Amino acid sequence: DVQLSGSVPLEPYDLLFDNGVEAYYKGDWKSVILNMERALLNKGALRRVKAHCRLLCANQTGFGESLPGLGEIPVPGNGAVADLGFFQNVLKRAQCVSACEEEKLGPPSLHKISEEVEIEFRKRSPYNYLQVAYFKINRLDKAVAAAHTFYLANPEHMEMRQNLEYYRMMAGVQETDFKDLEARTHMEEFQQGVKFYTADSFLPATEHFEAAVEEYFVAYQECRALCEGDYDYEGYNYLDYSADLFQSMTDHYMQVLNCKQNCAVELATKPGKDKPVEDFLPAHFNYLQFAYYNSENYEKAIECTKTYLLFHPAEEVMNQNLAYYSAVLGEEKAATITPRENVRQYIQQSLLEKELLYFAYEVFGITFIDPDSWTPIDIMPPKLREKQKAERETAARITEEIGNLMKEIETLVEEKNKESTEISRMVREGGSVLYDGIKVTMASKALNGSQRVVLDDVITEDECRELHRLSNAAALKGDGYRGKPSPHTPSEMFQGVTVLKALKLGQEGKVSMRSASLFFDISEKVRKIVESYFRLETPLYFSYTHLVCRSAIDEKQEGREDLSHSVHVDNCLLVSELMECIKEPPAYTYRDYSAILYLNDDFEGGDFIFTQLDAKTVTAVVRPQCGRVVGFGAGKENPHGVRAVTRGQRCAVALWFTLDPRHNEKERIQAEDLLKMLISPVDAEFQGTAKESIPETPTQSEGGKDTTQATAEPPSSDSGTSSVPAETASVSDPSTINRSDSSSPEAQGLDTEDSKPAVSAAVDSHSAKEEL
Numbered sequence: 158d159v160q161l162s163g164s165v166p167l168e169p170y171d172l173l174f175d176n177g178v179e180a181y182y183k184g185d186w187k188s189v190i191l192n193m194e195r196a197l198l199n200k201g202a203l204r205r206v207k208a209h210c211r212l213l214c215a216n217q218t219g220f221g222e223s224l225p226g227l228g229e230i231p232v233p234g235n236g237a238v239a240d241l242g243f244f245q246n247v248l249k250r251a252q253c254v255s256a257c258e259e260e261k262l263g264p265p266s267l268h269k270i271s272e273e274v275e276i277e278f279r280k281r282s283p284y285n286y287l288q289v290a291y292f293k294i295n296r297l298d299k300a301v302a303a304a305h306t307f308y309l310a311n312p313e314h315m316e317m318r319q320n321l322e323y324y325r326m327m328a329g330v331q332e333t334d335f336k337d338l339e340a341r342t343h344m345e346e347f348q349q350g351v352k353f354y355t356a357d358s359f360l361p362a363t364e365h366f367e368a369a370v371e372e373y374f375v376a377y378q379e380c381r382a383l384c385e386g387d388y389d390y391e392g393y394n395y396l397d398y399s400a401d402l403f404q405s406m407t408d409h410y411m412q413v414l415n416c417k418q419n420c421a422v423e424l425a426t427k428p429g430k431d432k433p434v435e436d437f438l439p440a441h442f443n444y445l446q447f448a449y450y451n452s453e454n455y456e457k458a459i460e461c462t463k464t465y466l467l468f469h470p471a472e473e474v475m476n477q478n479l480a481y482y483s484a485v486l487g488e489e490k491a492a493t494i495t496p497r498e499n500v501r502q503y504i505q506q507s508l509l510e511k512e513l514l515y516f517a518y519e520v521f522g523i524t525f526i527d528p529d530s531w532t533p534i535d536i537m538p539p540k541l542r543e544k545q546k547a548e549r550e551t552a553a554r555i556t557e558e559i560g561n562l563m564k565e566i567e568t569l570v571e572e573k574n575k576e577s578t579e580i581s582r583m584v585r586e587g588g589s590v591l592y593d594g595i596k597v598t599m600a601s602k603a604l605n606g607s608q609r610v611v612l613d614d615v616i617t618e619d620e621c622r623e624l625h626r627l628s629n630a631a632a633l634k635g636d637g638y639r640g641k642p643s644p645h646t647p648s649e650m651f652q653g654v655t656v657l658k659a660l661k662l663g664q665e666g667k668v669s670m671r672s673a674s675l676f677f678d679i680s681e682k683v684r685k686i687v688e689s690y691f692r693l694e695t696p697l698y699f700s701y702t703h704l705v706c707r708s709a710i711d712e713k714q715e716g717r718e719d720l721s722h723s724v725h726v727d728n729c730l731l732v733s734e735l736m737e738c739i740k741e742p743p744a745y746t747y748r749d750y751s752a753i754l755y756l757n758d759d760f761e762g763g764d765f766i767f768t769q770l771d772a773k774t775v776t777a778v779v780r781p782q783c784g785r786v787v788g789f790g791a792g793k794e795n796p797h798g799v800r801a802v803t804r805g806q807r808c809a810v811a812l813w814f815t816l817d818p819r820h821n822e823k824e825r826i827q828a829e830d831l832l833k834m835l836i837s838p839v840d841a842e843f844q845g846t847a848k849e850s851i852p853e854t855p856t857q858s859e860g861g862k863d864t865t866q867a868t869a870e871p872p873s874s875d876s877g878t879s880s881v882p883a884e885t886a887s888v889s890d891p892s893t894i895n896r897s898d899s900s901s902p903e904a905q906g907l908d909t910e911d912s913k914p915a916v917s918a919a920v921d922s923h924s925a926k927e928e929l
């Protein structure tokens with residue numbers, strides 16, 4: 158009989174829950190615990206009483222037999238009278254159930270639970286509240302169990318996950334504290350069984366699987382009994398519902414049967430998952446047969462193969478196993494072993510229900526979707542089978558069409574977005590050039606692109622000459638381009654020097670210190686201008702700065718067709734054949750802007766070109782000249798190159814910038830330090846400007862700091878609303894929950910070849926054993 162913790166009438170659990178929530182907001186932790194614990198207890202009790210009463214009454218007032226005496230009444234007029242027998246039974250059942258429930262629970266209206274509260278309990282929200290409350294009163298073990306219980310059903314709940322990680326690190330918390338307080342025995346046993354089975358411990362595995370089967374049937378009966386509850390108008394206003402006696406009984410009864418059929422799914426679903434373990438009940442017998450075989454209990458092995466075959470009579474491997482086990486035990490003895498009776502009845506009952514459900518589907522259009530994978534095909538009426546097949550095909554076609562449409566929409570949206578970002582960027586660019594006398598010669602529009610600019614008079618003739626000289630002086634001391642004199646084209650000589658190298662050479666007295674620091678200053682000037690002109694909202698950092706000259710090698714110019722610098726994009730790998738740019742290393746993916754400052758024009762060729770992604774179609778040409786800067790976004794909107802320098806020497810300062818402080822150039826910082834050291838303290842003004850560009854490298858240890866500060870509280874109880882369970886509504890939305898559980902151990906245990914079940918037993922037990 159059902160034991161109740163409290164008195165009659167049972168305190169309704171929704172009321173207790175509400176009280177608990179109220180206490181939570183008042184910070185009355187003891188009251189939270191009292192109310193939530195009682196709510197959970199009473200919900201369990203309510204469930205058990207209802208199931209108990211229905212099962213009890215079903216046994217007392219079955220519909221099978223008719224009333225004594227009435228059954229024998231001869232045919233004319235018999236129908237209506239016989240009906241009385243049926244309805245008498247209905248009335249008796251109603252009376253039995255309501256009396257039973259009322260006795261144990263109090264008036265039925267007391268326990269009408271709103272949909273919202275039911276959802277809260279399904280989401281295991283009470284444990285979220287309890288977790289905080291237990292923590293606050295220092296019941297760590299209970300807090301951990303509550304947190305774990307909640308998290309299992311809400312695996313996407315980040316706060317709780319953090320809390321659990323935090324608990325795990327706390328002194329005094331044990332692994333055994335991580336309990337699932339809502340665990341269902343049949344599932345626990347099943348999982349234990351799988352665990353032992355996987356570890357080749359077959360004897361304990363059989364014990365757990367047997368217990369799992371037994372518990373399964375207990376839970377199954379309870380689940381089914383609870384299906385006989387209120388009629389669900391399914392969103393219709395019940396006032397709009399009209400049906401005659403038999404129609405309304407049919408409607409309600411079909412709902413009940415649908416619900417009962419779904420118990421198989423409910424029992425096979427783990428918390429937090431939205432997909433059941435496949436073929437759950439049959440799987441028990443698949444595991445069992447092989448575990449028994451390995452424990453040399455052939456009778457049981459045969460019983461379990463036969464039981465499994467009730468679900469899947471044609472399965473080859475299982476039939477082979479049966480044959481094999483029978484041969485080992487002796488055919489005669491094997492033939493006397495029968496499959497389990499309770500499973501046979503389970504299947505029989507389920508099939509009868511499916512037939513009724515399909516009948517209602519066909520006749521009244523009451524949808525029924527069979528949750529079982531073992532149902533024989535002929536249970537579904539042929540007409541429905543055809544209809545479903547057609548529907549599935551239509552659905553597949555529609556899905557495909559929707560897919561195509563979505564793709565089209567996506568590309569349209571993408572294009573629109575691109576357009577609008579381009580427009581906004583175009584509007585955005587064109588900020589101040591900061592210095593008087595600098596001219597914007599061509600903006601993006603004139604250059605047929607976006608994020609492009611040509612500026613003139615950025616530096617003076619004198620400055621150009623000085624930098625040009627610096628380049629050649631430094632080059633004499635041998636600073637090639639990655640050690641190669643002609644990296645881009647065999648027809649030209651290439652030389653380059655970085656800011657730091659120039660300053661070091663200055664320090665060594667090999668070049669003029671003045672030109673070296675001019676190089677430093679000028680690069681900073683260009684950086685500021687680019688940052689300002691493109692109206693960047695975050696600081697622009699140096700990524701790399703190179704003073705480079707390209708000199709035509711006179712004897713290698715004949716019939717030349719290559720470029721001085723082939724068309725490329727600065728922050729991605731351009732694959733012109735595919736019109737694509739791959740933003741992955743070894744490309745300098747963090748580069749965001751580029752600028753080239755030209756120093757001279759006394760050479761032939763060497764024009765800078767912008768092209769399309771095909772690397773062929775030239776969209777703009779920039780002729781280098783002293784003081785001219787071409788600045789542009791470093792991304793795929795700006796493929797560019799340099800035409801062959803066929804005579805003379807072309808010198809320029811090439812600058813690449815990044816918006817990412819983590820890629821702020823280290824060499825630049827060293828150069829700054831060196832400059833500071835070299836410059837006399839009298840020249841304070843210079844020092845001031847130099848300092849300005851010292852980067853603020855973000856410290857990476859901030860995360861660590863946070864955790865140490867939080868020692869007193871689990872993060873989510875501390876952060877106000879984020880831990881308030883009521884706010885977690887979206888968390889258990891099944892559509893967001895990971896569906897990829899097909900590789901869970903129990904599925905693998907049965908499906909993959911390397912596991913021990915069915916297959917290996919049939920093939921050759923000896924070799925299988927020798928392996929073990």
Ligand SMILES: O=C(O)CCC(=O)C(=O)O
Nearest residue numbers: 722753765798799809811
């Ligand atoms: O020197 C030029 O004009 C452009 C050079 C260039 O695009 C580069 O080095 O990435």
Ligand SMILES: [Fe+2]
Nearest residue numbers: 725726727797
């Ligand atoms: Fe470039």
